[in-house]
Amino acid sequence: MKNYVPHPRYGSQPITSGHVYSKDEIESAHWRYASLKYFPETAIPAEPEKQNYADYFRKLYVDIEETCKGCQREFIFFALEQKYWFEELKFWVDSHCIKCVNCRKRDFEIKQMQVEYSNLISKVDRTAEETQIVKAIGQELFELGYIKNINKLKKISYQTPAQCAFGV
Secondary structure (H helix, E strand, O other): OOOOEEEEOEEOOOOOOOOOHHHHHOOOOOOHHHHOOOOOOOOEOOOHOOOOOOOOOOOOEEOEEEOOOOOOOOOEEEHHHHHHHHHOOOOOOOOOOOOOOOHHHHHHHHHHHHHHHHHHOOOOOOOHHHHHHHHHHHHHHOOOOOOOOHHHHHHHOOOOOOHHOOOH
16 A cells, blocks of 8 residues: 555545445536546535535545645645535635645745734734744745745844834
8 A cells, every 4th residue: 555645634536435435426517527546435415505616516526646736746625625625624625735734834824924024024013023934034034935025034134024124
């Protein structure tokens, strides 16, 4: 059995559903299934009335093998995860998971760092502690390639943006 990226909620192996569907039933349940590697024993029924608008609703969900666009490791986009995405969160039903849960989590953390960096760098009355935090976040964003100019980090000081503008 392959070693897939583990998902904290669903594990690292296909989840057998107990339902039995033919290949034709699965591949007619959504237009993309015929072109994907899926696990037929994992198919679960969908509730199309709960899905967000699409040209073609999903009639079933099935565990799908994917390769992460971030780390290139194989992961499973679980049928139960799809059901949650499309019926509870109301994601567009033709969207598709392209990154493993670890890379999605890391992307979220980076976005949070960018927001915190932006909020702190523009703060009018930044404390010394906040300046140290913004420097540390900036350094990490630079190392990750999100900040391209190291001089931006070197210019961060205890002065507020307003003090810098007036040469204080």
